[in-house]
Amino acid sequence: MKPGPPNPGGWSGRRWAMALALLLLVTLTPLLWIQWQQYRMLADLAVHQVDSPMWQAYQLEREAMRLRHSLQDAANPATTAATDPLALSERYEVFLSRVDLMINIPRQDLLSSSTEFHNGVALVKDFERYADPIFAKPQQLIADSALRAQVMDRLQAMDAPLSELTRKANQAVSRFVDQRNQQLREQAMLVWILASIQIAIMLLFVGMLVRHIRRQQRQYAELASLNQELASARDLAEAANHGKSVFLANMSHEIRTPFQGLLGMLNVLDDATLTGQQRDYLQTARDSALHLLGVLNDILDVSTMESGTLKLSTAPVHLPGVMQEVDGLMQVAARDKGLSLRMGAAGDLPEWVSADATRLRQIMFNLINNAIKFTERGSISAELARDPQAANGVVFTVRDTGLGMDATTQQQLFNRFYQADSSLRRRVGGSGLGLEISRNLARMMGGDIAVHSSPGVGSVFTVKLHLPPAAPPGEDATLGTEANAARPLRILVAEDHPINLKYMGILLKRMGHEATFCGNGQEALALLQSRPFDLLLLDYHMPVLDGLAATEAIRALEGPLSQVKIILVTADVVNDTRQRAHDAGVDAFASKPLQIEDLQKAMVHCGLMDPEPVAASEDPDFPHNHFLFSSYELTVPLPDADQPINALIDAECFHQMVDMMPAASLDGMLRSVFDAPDGNVHVLARCIEAGDRAGVGFNAHKLKGAAMLMGFRALVVSSAQIEHLATHTQDPIGRAQRDDILHEAALTQKAIQRFKRSAQHPPAADLAA
Amino acid sequence: MKHRDRLLLAGALLCGPLLPMTALALDATQSRPALRVIGNIGTKNAGEAFHFDMKMIEALPQHSFTTSTPWFPKPMKFTGPLLSDVLATVKASKATRIKAIAINDYQASIPMSDTVKYPVIVALLIDGKAIPVREKGPLFVVYPFDSSAELRSSVYYERSVWQLKTLEIQ
Numbered sequence: 001m002k003p004g005p006p007n008p009g010g011w012s013g014r015r016w017a018m019a020l021a022l023l024l025l026v027t028l029t030p031l032l033w034i035q036w037q038q039y040r041m042l043a044d045l046a047v048h049q050v051d052s053p054m055w056q057a058y059q060l061e062r063e064a065m066r067l068r069h070s071l072q073d074a075a076n077p078a079t080t081a082a083t084d085p086l087a088l089s090e091r092y093e094v095f096l097s098r099v100d101l102m103i104n105i106p107r108q109d110l111l112s113s114s115t116e117f118h119n120g121v122a123l124v125k126d127f128e129r130y131a132d133p134i135f136a137k138p139q140q141l142i143a144d145s146a147l148r149a150q151v152m153d154r155l156q157a158m159d160a161p162l163s164e165l166t167r168k169a170n171q172a173v174s175r176f177v178d179q180r181n182q183q184l185r186e187q188a189m190l191v192w193i194l195a196s197i198q199i200a201i202m203l204l205f206v207g208m209l210v211r212h213i214r215r216q217q218r219q220y221a222e223l224a225s226l227n228q229e230l231a232s233a234r235d236l237a238e239a240a241n242h243g244k245s246v247f248l249a250n251m252s253h254e255i256r257t258p259f260q261g262l263l264g265m266l267n268v269l270d271d272a273t274l275t276g277q278q279r280d281y282l283q284t285a286r287d288s289a290l291h292l293l294g295v296l297n298d299i300l301d302v303s304t305m306e307s308g309t310l311k312l313s314t315a316p317v318h319l320p321g322v323m324q325e326v327d328g329l330m331q332v333a334a335r336d337k338g339l340s341l342r343m344g345a346a347g348d349l350p351e352w353v354s355a356d357a358t359r360l361r362q363i364m365f366n367l368i369n370n371a372i373k374f375t376e377r378g379s380i381s382a383e384l385a386r387d388p389q390a391a392n393g394v395v396f397t398v399r400d401t402g403l404g405m406d407a408t409t410q411q412q413l414f415n416r417f418y419q420a421d422s423s424l425r426r427r428v429g430g431s432g433l434g435l436e437i438s439r440n441l442a443r444m445m446g447g448d449i450a451v452h453s454s455p456g457v458g459s460v461f462t463v464k465l466h467l468p469p470a471a472p473p474g475e476d477a478t479l480g481t482e483a484n485a486a487r488p489l490r491i492l493v494a495e496d497h498p499i500n501l502k503y504m505g506i507l508l509k510r511m512g513h514e515a516t517f518c519g520n521g522q523e524a525l526a527l528l529q530s531r532p533f534d535l536l537l538l539d540y541h542m543p544v545l546d547g548l549a550a551t552e553a554i555r556a557l558e559g560p561l562s563q564v565k566i567i568l569v570t571a572d573v574v575n576d577t578r579q580r581a582h583d584a585g586v587d588a589f590a591s592k593p594l595q596i597e598d599l600q601k602a603m604v605h606c607g608l609m610d611p612e613p614v615a616a617s618e619d620p621d622f623p624h625n626h627f628l629f630s631s632y633e634l635t636v637p638l639p640d641a642d643q644p645i646n647a648l649i650d651a652e653c654f655h656q657m658v659d660m661m662p663a664a665s666l667d668g669m670l671r672s673v674f675d676a677p678d679g680n681v682h683v684l685a686r687c688i689e690a691g692d693r694a695g696v697g698f699n700a701h702k703l704k705g706a707a708m709l710m711g712f713r714a715l716v717v718s719s720a721q722i723e724h725l726a727t728h729t730q731d732p733i734g735r736a737q738r739d740d741i742l743h744e745a746a747l748t749q750k751a752i753q754r755f756k757r758s759a760q761h762p763p764a765a766d767l768a769a
Numbered sequence: 770m771k772h773r774d775r776l777l778l779a780g781a782l783l784c785g786p787l788l789p790m791t792a793l794a795l796d797a798t799q800s801r802p803a804l805r806v807i808g809n810i811g812t813k814n815a816g817e818a819f820h821f822d823m824k825m826i827e828a829l830p831q832h833s834f835t836t837s838t839p840w841f842p843k844p845m846k847f848t849g850p851l852l853s854d855v856l857a858t859v860k861a862s863k864a865t866r867i868k869a870i871a872i873n874d875y876q877a878s879i880p881m882s883d884t885v886k887y888p889v890i891v892a893l894l895i896d897g898k899a900i901p902v903r904e905k906g907p908l909f910v911v912y913p914f915d916s917s918a919e920l921r922s923s924v925y926y927e928r929s930v931w932q933l934k935t936l937e938i939q
Binding site: 059062063066084086087090093094096097098100101104 | 801840842872901902904905932
């Protein structure tokens with residue numbers, strides 16, 4: 001329904017207005033003219049009404065008669081003496097004045113057409129001419145009776161005509177009145193007609209107005225109902241969104257819990273004695289599992305951002321430490337592809353900033369990973385510097401010499417699931433959510449991500465963030481009580497998932513603590529009251545009584561029992577939960593899947609353990625959830641902050657080797673791999689140079705086996721790659737691969753040295769690289 | 770006081786008032802007064818009436834104005850004494866109404882307030898010339914019709930008496 005002014009008959013509003021105005025003008029003007037005429041008539045009447053023709057005629061007749069009577073009186077002997085000649089003269093004068101008035105009446109037009117008038121006037125004029133000289137001598141008139149009689153006769157002769165004149169005058173006046181009445185009646189009729197027309201027009205107009213108003217009201221009603229519909233649609237949408245968020249939150253828990261089991265068991269398996277090949281398989285399984293977890297985290301991040309509930313948990317972060325971590329992880333991936341990665345931090349950056357370390361790392365990992373993915377050869381540089389344009393701003397710039405992007409791609413880059421082209425997608429993998437998440441995170445940190453790129457040349461990603469400087473966490477945060485680390489604790493574990501239970505049991509046994517298990521909060525409460533415990537590990541989601549409710553119940557107990565330390569173990573990553581747990585009285589958190597480090601940190605936080613040298617970039621207050629990384633982080637547990645060792649060497653594996661084998665044998669083994677000219681590595685290099693594919697394949701395989709045995713991860717990967725190239729493809733194996741393998745071998749050797757050193761000397765708070 | 774002195778005083782007192790009245794002495798030749806005033810008046814010079822002759826009326830302060838009237842085709846100039854002055858001469862201060870009577874016995878009643886509110890004159894000249902009886906003379910009560918729209922109504926036209934003969938003061 002088109003809202004608009006009413007236009008009946010197809011005329012626009014303006015034309016209707018004009019028609020209306022014209023009609024009013026047409027009806028009003030005659031009306032006004034008539035009124036004007038009437039007014040003038042009445043004014044005229046006011047002036048002239050007094051001396052109407054009839055009155056004049058009557059007066060004339062009367063004075064004529066009085067003159068005759070005066071003459072008669074003069075004739076009468078009884079009154080002759082008393083007749084005053086002056087009085088007679090005066091009488092005559094008065095008579096004449098009436099004649100004058102009669103002739104000069106204002107409304108002469110009324111009588112001028114009648115013959116009686118003209119006759120009368122003529123007669124009177126005659127008499128005047130005759131009598132004037134006579135009445136000039138009134139004495140004579142009085143004396144002369146004959147003259148008197150003559151005058152009287154003449155006067156008498158005028159009687160009849162003057163009467164007729166009077167009658168005629170009367171008639172004329174009546175006609176005049178009639179005429180006037182008629183005029184007035186006509187005018188009244190005209191006025192009535194015009195007024196009716198105007199009333200009709202007004203009514204029409206009112207009708208149109210009413211219709212217009214009704215239409216408006218209809219429109220308003222429709223708008224209101226539309227509003228209502230929109231409001232309820234919006235409510236529905238919001239509810240759906242909320243529902244989705246709740247669904248995902250629940251799902252995250254449901255998915256993570258089995259993951260705890262899966263990864264936990266894989267970790268446990270890792271500690272067992274395995275053959276190199278089994279270890280290889282295990283590693284692959286772990287990689288896949290972690291990758292899957294990474295994708296899940298991506299999805300969760302995106303949906304949390306969408307529902308607006310993602311919050312940054314800021315804390316003092318050691319920037320150089322973060323850079324080193326990222327560098328460590330990314331170096332291996334870069335070298336795998338034959339690229340050089342250079343990470344640098346400007347000298348004027350603050351050492352400690354207030355930020356969410358996890359999310360900061362997330363952004364860095366995402367961008368560098370992308371750079372690696374899309375660069376076939378050349379270099380990548382990642383630099384952190386101060387932003388000259390913003391106070392407390394930092395700029396993280398990632399430059400690569402990769403494929404580059406055209407303008408269209410750049411525009412759509414941050415869109416969800418957008419990947420340069422589908423063939424590329426299949427090759428490089430990834431969930432497609434990375435850049436979107438990174439940009440949202442950057443924006444939450446008060447900045448943004450920008451990209452510049454040229455196809456074939458490379459790309460530059462610039463991240464601007466707002467990171468205010470912070471004070472380094474004080475000493476007290478890391479201190480606990482005097483409790484010694486080695487003392488075995490009595491720990492009560494409440495967990496409803498049997499796999500997790502088993503895992504926790506193994507973990508705690510490894511740590512040397514005494515563990516008691518129960519299935520839910522209610523049982524935990526009962527057990528607590530029956531015998532003393534040092535620590536409670538409560539799962540959040542449990543039947544009967546969940547973690548939080550159990551905590552509240554325990555805190556509500558009387559006596560020293562209510563003060564027992566409680567660590568809440570949860571897969572929930574929503575900050576809400578942590579807040580609520582804090583409020584309930586929980587002392588610390590550990591997230592699922594549970595790692596030894598997490599548990600240790602939590603116990604330190606509770607004051608049950610002495611702190612070990614803690615990686616400075618992690619705040620003990622909020623134990624970092626190791627499994628909250630994204631798909632683009634390497635599938636390696638986070639290393640010590642300052643060493644890239646774990647990228648090259650699997651610490652556990654190597655330690656085992658060191659423990660198991662006597663030093664001499666170990667040295668022999670190492671030499672057989674690394675020493676020139678017969679070391680495995682060098683033999684392989686020579687085969688590559690010589691182009692001996694079969695030799696390359698054989699030696700690569702041998703190297704792989706040795707590396708796997710001793711936990712030389714990087715070498716395992718490289719040698720496996722070369723073996724694959726040699727045995728399953730026809731691709732050339734050239735200088736690049738040779739240089740790679742030699743370079744890696746050198747690095748591994750260096751790492752081994754360090755390892756040996758750290759094994760000999762007690763671990764120090766060695767934070768510098 | 771001595772007798773002779775008293776006589777002199779009486780004579781002086783008697784003559785005194787007569788002095789100003791010399792101006793108002795009747796013209797013995799005129800047997801008919803120009804204007805006769807009767808009724809509630811203070812001074813009388815002819816029995817129960819006060820008689821004016823033309824000279825006496827001319828002796829009063831004269832006023833003029835020009836006005837249009839229903840009886841003349843164009844505006845005319847009327848000259849004569851104020852009616853209020855005429856009334857003052859006859860000491861008619863306690864009067865409420867004045868009945869103006871014309872030679873042909875036409876009458877009109879003029880309220881005293883009119884003489885105060887408007888400069889009503891008893892005109893004896895029209896356009897500077899004396900008015901013959903046949904031309905509505907010798908005396909004509911005229912209101913200044915042109916000066917006020919209120920005056921242009923029948924009420925005041927009726928009061929505008931011509932051929933004025935007698936003023937009856939009530």
